[in-house]
Amino acid sequence: MKRMDFLKSVAWVAVMPAVLFAACSGNSEQQAAGAHQQTYTCPMHPQIVQDKPGTCPICAMDLVPFDKNNKDATLTLGESQITLANITTTVVGTGALSNFRQLNGRLVTNPENTAVISSRVPGRLEVLYVKETGVKVIKGQPLYRIYSEQLAALQQEYLLAVAQVKQFPDDQKFRQIEQAAKQKLLLYDQQEAQLRQLTAAGKVDPYVTYTATASGIISQITATEGQYVSEGGEVMRLEGYQQLWAEADVYPAEAALVRVGQQVKVLVAGYENEPQQMTIQFINPALQTGSQLMQIRGTVPNPANQWQPGQQVNMLLPLASKGNVISLPVDAVIRDGKGAHVWLETAPGKFAPRRIRTGMEDFDAVEITEGLKEGDKVVITGAYLLYSEYILKKGADPMAAL
Structure with a gap:
């Protein structure tokens, strides 16, 4: 009986190495299979990891393959990839920042740049040369033509005074009457050239064309053709x-x-x-x-x-304002629930995330209080594309590696 137990022990010792070798080989094959097994993750939710294709249970996006064994926290891009992604960098320096x-x-x-065009004389608007708002006019441009019996009477008075001065050139009284009649016409916005034409023609002209007193845009027209307007009545409004x-x-x-x-x-x-x-x-x-x-x-x-x-x-x-601070454009900083980080170009075409702390911020720039120093080369455009590329390739949040 003792001999049989001894033989069994010898046999078990003989086969034990083979059994252990087979077990180890099986474990190694399983580990190798696991190492080469393809895994998939969601580009927007890297915490979702599966060993087969599918959709994200959170956002329903298609899962993408990634290498879960790649622990390198950097990204390497080619020159064409950098150009297509519009990735640009700047060297960090200090300066002033205002909030x-x-x-x-x-x-x-x-x-102060609004002009009201009003009628200088009472009468009937015969023609409006500008009939709609939004039209640009320049100073001196004809705006409207008016028929005025009162103006015709003043012109007749002026022609009589001019005739009296010509007949009695040495009479100061007639000369004063002529100057008074001329002044009335000037007050009604008659120009010297128009008065010369009036005396040359020797007859009254009740139709008078008025021009723009300033340049601007017609913003309002308050009169229409054929309408009778009183003296000082508004015709249109100009805005500069x-x-x-x-x-x-x-x-x-x-x-x-x-x-x-x-x-x-x-x-x-x-x-x-x-x-x-x-x-x-x-x-x-x-x-x-x-x-x-x-x-x-x-x-x-x-x-x-x-x-x-x-x-x-x-x-x-x-x-408020601060001087001698490190600041970056707002788009250069990536924020999520775990904090904030930026991307540095550590070597040509090689990018790595860097955790930072931010301080004062305005609409264009943000102060960096920790994580950067002068001379660092930071990505200022395309940072979010690098963030997305990291998730696609690594299947993890860059902040998890910092």
Whole structure:
């Protein structure tokens, strides 16, 4: 019996290495199979990982393949890829940074550049040379023609006075009468050239053409052809757009932040790349009717008439400023629930994420308080594409590796 137990033990010792080798080989094959098994993730939700194609249970996007064993936290792109992705970089330096508060506003007509065209004499409008609003006119351009019996009577009076002066050139009384009659016509906006034509013709002309007293845009026409207008009656209105008012709304709690003479930046909608510097000229001391808003106002130049009254503007009110700080464009910073990071070009075509902390921020730039130093080469356009490319290739959030 003891001999049989001894033989069994010897046999088990003999086969044990083979059994262990087969088990190890099986584990190695399983590990190799697992290492080469394709995995899939969601481009928007990298926490979703599957071993087969499908859709994301969160956003229903198609899952994309990725290499879960690639632990390198950098991305390497070719020159053509960098060009197509519009990836540009800048070398970090220090400078000044200001913080602003955005105020909503609008452009309005400057009444100082508004001219009212009124009838100098009572009469009937025979012709309106401009019959619609929005038409641009220049100074001296004919606007309307009027028939005036009163003007005809004054012209006749002037012709008689001129004739008397010619007949009695040494009579000072007749000369004074002639000057008085001429002055009346000048007050009715008759020009010297028109008076010379009148004396040369020797007969009255009750039809008078009036011209624009200023250049501008016709904003309103209040009379029609054939209408009788009184002396001083409004015919049309001209508005000049070479300067416009920029008005913005301010809450009473913000009133302490503004003052007359303060410099602000104005961004016209659609022309944000052409900021205008403006000086606050007026602060309305009363709230607008039916609201809890005050108004501030200033003048912005508009020499090319590229802006029109009614356009929306953003007025940037400076609140604080810092000097000698590191700042980056806002689009260079990627933010998520785990913090903020930027992308650095560590070598030509090689990019790596860097965790940062941010400080003061305005609409264009953000202060970097930690994570960067002068001389770092930071991606300022295309950073989000690098972020997406990292998720696609690595199947993980870049912040997880920082």
